[in-house]
Amino acid sequence: MKTTNNNLTSKTDFIRQKITADLATNKNQAQVITRFPPEPNGYLHIGHAKSICLNFGIVSEYQSGKCYLRFDDTNPSKENIEYIEAIKNDVHWLGYDWKDNLRHTSDYFQQLYDYAIALIKMDKAYICSLTTEEMKEYRGTLQKPGKNSPDRNRSIAENINLFERMQAGEFEDGKLVLRAKIDMGSPNINMRDPIIYRIKKLSHPMTGDNWSIYPMYDFAHCLSDSIEDITHSLCTLEFEDHRPLYDWFLDTLNTPKHPQQIEFARLSLNFTVMSKRKLHELVENNHVNGWNDPRMPTLIGMRRRGYTPASIRDFCDRIGLTKNDTQIEVGVLENCIRGDLETKALRVLVVLKPLRVVIENYPEAQVEYLDAPYHPKDASMGSRQLPFSRVLYIEQDDFMENPPKKFFRLGPGREVRLRYAYFLTCQSVVKDETGQVVELRCTYDPQTKGGITPPDGRKVKGTIHWVAANHAITAEIRLYDRLFNNPNPGAGNLDFKEALNPNSIKVLNNCQLEPSLKTAELEKSYQFERTGYFCLDNIDSSPEKLVFNRTVTLRDSWAKKSK
RNA sequence: UGGGGUAUAGCCAAGUGGUAAGGCACAGGGUUUUGAUCCCUGCAUUCCCAGGUUCGAAUCCUGGUACCCCAGCCA
Secondary structure (H helix, E strand, C coil): CCCCCCHHHHHHCHHHHHEEEHHCCHHHHHHHEEEEEECCCHHHHHHHHHHHHHHHHHHHHCCCEEEEEECCCCCCCCCCCHHHHHHHHHHHHHCCCCCEEEHHHHHHHHHHHHHHHHHHHHCCCCEECCHHHHHHHHHCCCCCCCCCCCCCCHHHHHHHHHHHHHHHHHHHHCCHHHHHEECCCCCCCCCCCCCCEEEEEEEEECEECCCEEECCCCHHHHHHHCCCCCCEEEEEEHHHHHHHHHHHHHHHCCCCCEEEEEEEECCCCCCCCCCHHHHHHHHHHHCCCCCCCCCCHHHHHHHHCCCCCCHHHHHHHHHCCCCCCCEEHHHHHHHHHHHHHHHHHHHHHECCCCCEEEEECCCCCCCCEEEECCCCCHHHHHHHEEEEECCCEEEEHCCCCCCCCCCCEEECCCEEECCCCCEEEEEEEEECCCCCCEEEEEEEEEHHHHHCCCCCCCCCEEECEEECCCCCEEEEEEEEEECCCCCCCCCCCCCCHHHHHCCCEEEEEEEEEEEHHHHHCCHHHHHHHCEEEEEEECCCCCCCCCCCEEEEECHHHHHHHHC
């Protein structure tokens, strides 16, 4: 999608081509106005991020750009105020600012009502008393045309009277609806006299008890776009066959503005689910621990996991924008966060699964401090002093009793470098009654301080991380893996929950961290050298008990090879 | 013959009649005190299929095929 790198980014997707062309012909007074219109009935996920980056991103590319954040709150039975606040937070976190362009569809309820009255007066809408079942029957099927409602020829005066009484609260929910009078024989089901208002005697989060009728999406959305003078109304593919209806309302009502709806393919990621229904189900049935579970594809979950706004924006740039029905590999996302954190994350030493090492030729009570840079390529990130002493912890995975020849780490008689410290040779192995290796007895080479090559020129192939036992901090670390085992959970007619990965979270309780991590900060990423990127858990971590989440592992060509 | 869409590599995706960009993945090589990073190199005689038009077709025409979406008083 990018034709050049970095700041010279120029995207040439079909929507931008269209906008550029419109600008060239001076359509819409050479303006570009978009909107991101979430329904406040759930948390935002990575799929919404695609839309946010598109709508907010695109207007920043043009001088005249403006993007509204508009809550599409036309259904009070599903929506609530908590979601509104959460969505605002997520949009800001992602890096976008709607400035003073915050709106709600409910802001236009009166105008929408007036438009409905206008439609009735044009004899283009009528009150229908068919029940839900009858309505379905009259609608016809995909193959067969529908038939006219018996109420279709109700008089304008009666329609107005009934509509006013619907709003006045005279009828129970579901008794009557207002329908557009279009064409029950249309091959497009959306045009078969769609419902535009229904009765819902419910308190609305924004308008309280002012209304007992609420407009439907198709009616409210195009008119809200028109009211806001949206130039390009970008939405996903499933609304493509609603476009004739979008245009019908605006044409019929002859609105001063007629925005153009353009559809693009929604994001689909493998090994995860994106539909709100499924995400709700995961949360409600406790398959995850809430919307902010780090395994969720929600923005709030990804944030907790350690994904940065920049990495998500980069992802949205890379995946492209087309009408193709595609499924992006999660590897692309992982690659984006690795790319971002590679330059930003402080490097630290942390042992996930400790194995005790005693250096037999190192003085008992001695402690020395070794200088270790926070980033191998960026000196401006500074350095810290790592305490080193006779008893250390190394990673269990860095030792094998009978290692294959290509294993560069520790084994009986083998020598490795302790990062920033010394060369270390394994002399013997201590086991418990069960035969488990519990300790390594080693020696170090005093001539390799700092990890340098000794005078005899001896080379060592592997470098491992470590932590001084007496100085280490103990912490909990949560290792996450993909939530589903199947690249396409729920494909076919399988229940997507069958594909849940039972090992999507692994909690390690005895992790040993270098002392500098005592002051680790929230919202900051750390690279635990050789293992991955981590961040403090923004819910469960406390100064007394640090809890880290693994954002993503480092690329590991050894793991790949050794399989 | 319900309607609306989409087909370019394992996954994305440029390409708009002039001889198949780029990214991810993958494979090989180099640098490296992270088996990371970084740096090279390779990776579609062919664009869903079949015909046709043309000096020339992924692009135009004709006919097929596959997949996705639509029958909420949801959005």
